[in-house]
Amino acid sequence: MNHETKRDVFEGLVEELANAYIALDGEGIGEELTNEEKQAYMKDYDAALPDDLPVIPELIGKYLIMRKHDRGDLVQALDEGTSFLLDGTQWESxxxxxxxxxxxxxxxxxxxxxxxxxxxxxxxxEIVKLEEEK
Structure with a gap:
């Protein structure tokens, strides 16, 4: 499971460019990124998670997972979260x-x-990512 954010991918690219700059031999760029390397960076960037992920309490995350596994929809999750018992923890609402x-x-x-x-x-x-349904 990939837990890289857009920022992580960007920082990796910056590091690569910094290393290429250090490799300068005075007559031009030391090593140029290949098209395959550029495409790999674009693929990594597209697959990376957003930097501004929503932050929710652990118990609310467990509730979200429970509702998703029950095949509920968002409206039900917002409306029906009035009282439940999960892992021995009671959340009044x-x-x-x-x-x-x-x-x-x-x-x-x-x-x-x-x-x-x-x-x-x-x-x-911790970053929690729901598994995609098959």
Whole structure:
């Protein structure tokens, strides 16, 4: 699973260019990137995750995964998150996080995580990416 962000790919390219600059021999560029290398960078960039992933609490992420596996839709997830038990943890209401959390636009944040299928866990910084259905 690829967890590179656009920034990671960009920094890799900058590093390669810096190394090419160091290789200058005074008569021109030391090593020019081949077309295959350029295409590989473009492919990596296209596959990389966005830099500004939504950040949601771990429990909200578990709820999102649960609703996705139940083949629910976003409207149901937003509407029906009134009380559930997951891993022995009771969350009085997922809607409490939507409406009363310190996260500005938490509903939008949840929706972005839902649509992208990837988010950063608030407590750990870990990136969670839903597996694509076969």
């Amino acid at each position: 997922v809607q409490d996080w939507f409406w009363f959390s310190d996260v500005k636009d938490s509903v939008d944040t949840f929706a972005r995580a839902w649509v992208l299928g990837v988010w950063r866990v608030e407590e750990t910084g």
